[in-house]
Amino acid sequence: MTRFTPVIGLEVHCQLATLSKLFCACANRFGAAPNTLACEACSGQPGALPVLNREAVDLALRAAAAFGCDLAPHLVFDRKHYWYCDLPKGYQITQSREPLGCGGEVELADGKRVRLERIHIEEDAAKILRTSNSESLVDLNRAGVPLLECVTAPLLASADEAAECLARMREILVFSGVGECDMERGSLRCDVNISLACDEPSARVELKNLNSFVHVRDAVQFEIRRQSELLASGRPVERETRTWDPERRETRSLREKERASDYRYLPEADLPPVPLERARIARAAACVPELPMPRRRRYTSELGLDATLVEVLLESRASAEFFEATLRHARDAREVARWLANDVRALFAEPELDVHSIAELSFKPFDLAELIELAANGRASRPAARQVLRAMCRTPRAPRELLRELGLESLDGGAELDELCRTAIAAHADASEAVRSGHARALDVLVGAVMAASKSRANPVAVRARIRELLQAAP
Amino acid sequence: MKARAAVEGALARIEALEAEIGALLDVDEEGARTLADKLDREPAPRGPLHGVPFALKANLCWRGHLTGAASRILDGYRPPYSATAIERLIAAGAIPLAITNMDEFAFGSSGENSSFGATRNPWDLSRTAGGSSSGSAAAVAAGFVPFALGSDTGGSARQPAALCGVSGFKPSYGRISRRGLIAFAPSLDTVGVLGDSIERIEQVLACVSGHDERDATSLALPPLALEAPREHLRGLRIGVPKEWDAELCDQGARDRIRAALEAMHALGAELVSVSLPLTLHANATYQVVSACEAASQLARYDGVRYGSRESCDGTLQGMIAQTRGSSFGPESRRRILLGTALTSDEGSPSYEHAARVRRRIVDELRAIFERVDLLASATAPEVAFRLGERSGDSARMHHSDLLAVPASLAGLPAASVPCGTCTTDGVELPVGLQLCGAPRADARVLSTARCFQAATRHHLARAPLTGALP
Numbered sequence: 033m034t035r036f037t038p039v040i041g042l043e044v045h046c047q048l049a050t051l052s053k054l055f056c057a058c059a060n061r062f063g064a065a066p067n068t069l070a071c072e073a074c075s076g077q078p079g080a081l082p083v084l085n086r087e088a089v090d091l092a093l094r095a096a097a098a099f100g101c102d103l104a105p106h107l108v109f110d111r112k113h114y115w116y117c118d119l120p121k122g123y124q125i126t127q128s129r130e131p132l133g134c135g136g137e138v139e140l141a142d143g144k145r146v147r148l149e150r151i152h153i154e155e156d157a158a159k160i161l162r163t164s165n166s167e168s169l170v171d172l173n174r175a176g177v178p179l180l181e182c183v184t185a186p187l188l189a190s191a192d193e194a195a196e197c198l199a200r201m202r203e204i205l206v207f208s209g210v211g212e213c214d215m216e217r218g219s220l221r222c223d224v225n226i227s228l229a230c231d232e233p234s235a236r237v238e239l240k241n242l243n244s245f246v247h248v249r250d251a252v253q254f255e256i257r258r259q260s261e262l263l264a265s266g267r268p269v270e271r272e273t274r275t276w277d278p279e280r281r282e283t284r285s286l287r288e289k290e291r292a293s294d295y296r297y298l299p300e301a302d303l304p305p306v307p308l309e310r311a312r313i314a315r316a317a318a319c320v321p322e323l324p325m326p327r328r329r330r331y332t333s334e335l336g337l338d339a340t341l342v343e344v345l346l347e348s349r350a351s352a353e354f355f356e357a358t359l360r361h362a363r364d365a366r367e368v369a370r371w372l373a374n375d376v377r378a379l380f381a382e383p384e385l386d387v388h389s390i391a392e393l394s395f396k397p398f399d400l401a402e403l404i405e406l407a408a409n410g411r412a413s414r415p416a417a418r419q420v421l422r423a424m425c426r427t428p429r430a431p432r433e434l435l436r437e438l439g440l441e442s443l444d445g446g447a448e449l450d451e452l453c454r455t456a457i458a459a460h461a462d463a464s465e466a467v468r469s470g471h472a473r474a475l476d477v478l479v480g481a482v483m484a485a486s487k488s489r490a491n492p493v494a495v496r497a498r499i500r501e502l503l504q505a506a507p
Numbered sequence: 508m509k510a511r512a513a514v515e516g517a518l519a520r521i522e523a524l525e526a527e528i529g530a531l532l533d534v535d536e537e538g539a540r541t542l543a544d545k546l547d548r549e550p551a552p553r554g555p556l557h558g559v560p561f562a563l564k565a566n567l568c569w570r571g572h573l574t575g576a577a578s579r580i581l582d583g584y585r586p587p588y589s590a591t592a593i594e595r596l597i598a599a600g601a602i603p604l605a606i607t608n609m610d611e612f613a614f615g616s617s618g619e620n621s622s623f624g625a626t627r628n629p630w631d632l633s634r635t636a637g638g639s640s641s642g643s644a645a646a647v648a649a650g651f652v653p654f655a656l657g658s659d660t661g662g663s664a665r666q667p668a669a670l671c672g673v674s675g676f677k678p679s680y681g682r683i684s685r686r687g688l689i690a691f692a693p694s695l696d697t698v699g700v701l702g703d704s705i706e707r708i709e710q711v712l713a714c715v716s717g718h719d720e721r722d723a724t725s726l727a728l729p730p731l732a733l734e735a736p737r738e739h740l741r742g743l744r745i746g747v748p749k750e751w752d753a754e755l756c757d758q759g760a761r762d763r764i765r766a767a768l769e770a771m772h773a774l775g776a777e778l779v780s781v782s783l784p785l786t787l788h789a790n791a792t793y794q795v796v797s798a799c800e801a802a803s804q805l806a807r808y809d810g811v812r813y814g815s816r817e818s819c820d821g822t823l824q825g826m827i828a829q830t831r832g833s834s835f836g837p838e839s840r841r842r843i844l845l846g847t848a849l850t851s852d853e854g855s856p857s858y859e860h861a862a863r864v865r866r867r868i869v870d871e872l873r874a875i876f877e878r879v880d881l882l883a884s885a886t887a888p889e890v891a892f893r894l895g896e897r898s899g900d901s902a903r904m905h906h907s908d909l910l911a912v913p914a915s916l917a918g919l920p921a922a923s924v925p926c927g928t929c930t931t932d933g934v935e936l937p938v939g940l941q942l943c944g945a946p947r948a949d950a951r952v953l954s955t956a957r958c959f960q961a962a963t964r965h966h967l968a969r970a971p972l973t974g975a976l977p
């Protein structure tokens with residue numbers, strides 16, 4: 033079979049995390065009862081006018097800065113016409129003639145840089161709900177939600193690269209606070225353009241409605257195979273729009289007519305051009321934090337963290353920043369990373385604590401650093417430290433105080449530890465005998481008993497040592 | 508009881524003449540009476556518009572009322588909000604009383620494109636009241652209300668005002684918020700005001716003008732500061748465009764315009780003959796720009812969310828096609844087809860081209876205001892024509908807006924004031940003088956028009972029909 037080179041580009045739509053919609057005062061919120069977030073403007077009533085949301089522009093400018101795009105001198109909008117029940121005005125307000133930004137790039141892990149052709153602002157369409165008896169219901173809550181469309185140049189050459197590029201774009205957008213980018217909720221959506229190049233490029237197929245990274249990878253993989261087989265057998269690839277069917281694991285044609293030439297773009301006269309002042313651009317750029325890719329490199333090479341841990345830390349900006357802030361008060365980066373990746377994340381699974389992300393934590397990085405220190409120097413056993421961590425979620429107090437108040441300070445010695453060890457030896461005569469006769473592993477039974485009796489307060493190292501002493505002393 | 512009395516007087520005049528004129532699509536008697544009684548109970552008047560009833564064109568959204576742009580596609584549609592202009596008038600104590608007839612979606616110059624039948628001219632019931640604000644002009648001319656809101660995209664307020672012998676005003680683009688004005692062509696649309704005098708229009712302008720943050724194209728200016736009444740026009744240079752003068756077909760009308768220019772000269776104005784050759788292309792440019800924008804603007808009427816809906820084959824596209832095909836009137840369909848055809852190629856080259864010509868016309872007009880303060884001409888190239896005379900002849904119909912369109916393309920303020928009548932086929936018909944001002948010179952246009960009215964008193968001439976009114 034002839035080898036064909038896939039030529040792949042992404043069209044990514046990111047809902048901007050604004051309070052209100054792009055052209056009206058309706059809330060930009062997911063999950064409200066259908067048609068409760070709609071007004072005369074976003075429902076396309078006669079005579080209603082769009083008013084541009086400044087916050088949306090500022091977030092889009094921030095994204096442009098994060099990607100390193102060149103900006104247009106001013107913001108102009110166009111109308112893109114087509115008829116569908118999800119489009120209340122019969123046109124979508126978008127930017128076709130002059131996008132907000134051109135150029136810019138997304139960096140992949142192997143250092144490949146994927147150029148962006150354009151990013152622009154546009155409004156989302158309404159959501160169509162299909163009922164069981166094949167009726168279509170329109171929910172206008174999503175109509176007019178601000179979107180940022182980011183189009184990459186067709187520089188991706190494999191399914192993995194396509195999926196990675198989407199993931200890299202997502203983390204940039206999420207870290208910059210531009211959008212929530214939750215693919216399940218549809219706040220991040222991706223279309224893929226794919227053709228195969230041999231002597232001359234084949235017709236471009238657009239893959240739509242890919243709502244997870246896995247779908248992107250699977251659909252592109254399938255499509256590369258499908259198109260290769262067509263071309264290899266001398267049949268042409270049809271220019272069309274296809275969708276991914278995750279159950280049958282294949283793409284299928286949407287049988288949509290090519291309508292690209294007939295959008296009848298027209299300048300949006302309801303929105304005069306908005307000049308983009310230097311100061312405004314600078315303010316937006318100042319909101320872009322250090323991006324995930326440079327952080328990733330830093331965590332791996334400078335801090336020596338392993339890849340899995342790094343990915344967990346880079347899950348969100350809040351997570352990365354909490355990590356770095358904690359690190360400023362702690363010695364061991366790996367230890368901090370492990371605490372965040374394991375123990376802190378475990379908190380989110382406990383419903384009674386009611387914290388679901390790093391951003392919702394009530395304690396400060398400084399507190400976590402102190403706790404880690406208490407555990408490291410043995411003042412709190414690992415289980416005791418975990419209990420303190422839980423308490424920290426409820427009461428914002430210093431870990432040291434909580435440890436004392438909860439009576440969880442390590443038992444390193446003294447009468448109480450002594451008593452616990454003696455009781456354990458007496459209660460487990462067999463194990464004690466075994467230890468005496470050289471079966472070191474039987475010691476674990478005794479230590480375990482002490483740990484349980486002390487409700488994990490006992491310092492296992494101290495327990496181990498004391499039991500040995502006692503067993504040696506009293507034959 | 509002043510407000511209530513004003514409402515009752517208006518209702519009595521409507522009762523007496525409306526059946527013959529057809530100016531109104533709906534009258535809210537109860538709402539007006541209730542509001543009037545409430546206003547009469549207030550300790551002090553809110554201002555000059557307190558208790559004054561008015562009518563509004565059916566393309567201005569009035570919350571809960573049947574303002575459906577005289578189109579069947581908006582059958583039964585009651586907007587969930589009111590236009591900013593209406594909100595502001597109500598806040599000033601004015602009383603919305605009636606919805607006026609119009610050409611469907613303001614497409615027309617004769618009122619004949621209304622889905623509810625043409626309005627008749629109170630001066631001669633066999634003639635057009637002009638358009639598209641036909642009902643607003645006729646309602647003022649018939650004495651129903653002292654003023655009415657209209658709209659002016661390419662002469663739609665000025666031309667019917669001229670043909671019905673009332674005062675009409677198209678403000679600078681953006682001077683009055685377009686929010687709630689059912690758009691025809693958003694880059695040209697303005698809310699227009701028609702009244703029994705320029706003084707009245709000034710009162711309305713002072714109330715409804717001023718920035719509206721809910722209309723991004725509204726001028727960032729406070730409400731219009733009116734100029735003090737002028738006793739004379741000394742120091743004013745008034746340009747008389749040669750090309751516009753030549754379009755004036757009717758000798759009688761020509762004489763009235765001559766006399767009006769002389770009257771202004773007698774008031775001290777300096778008359779300057781000017782040439783505006785590019786404005787001869789204004790009408791063609793206007794046709795392209797407005798049709799393209801209209802086709803876009805009317806895309807939202809698809810039967811999905813409101814208005815009428817007709818199904819045929821059970822598909823969405825079938826429903827949209829059937830609804831639009833059967834509910835838009837012929838002129839709307841013609842403009843949608845024209846606008847769609849003109850924008851169908853990638854990048855809409857026709858629209859782009861027209862927009863370039865438009866910019867050149869705008870430049871020519873702006874430049875002329877370096878030399879003159881105002882431009883004076885007839886408002887329309889002829890007096891009211893007979894109903895039916897031009898139906899189906901779009902070219903002749905558009906001719907009617909020839910002199911009004913340049914100001915629309917350039918967003919300039921322009922007033923039409925009555926300047927006497929001329930006898931046509933044995934009937935006295937009003938002639939309108941158009942005064943067009945520099946960008947944003949709304950106050951200058953109005954003060955000049957008002958001075959002219961005070962001196963000539965042509966605006967006091969009433970349609971003979973109204974002689975016996977209560």
Ligand SMILES: [Zn+2]
Nearest residue numbers: 056058071074
């Ligand atoms: Zn809304």
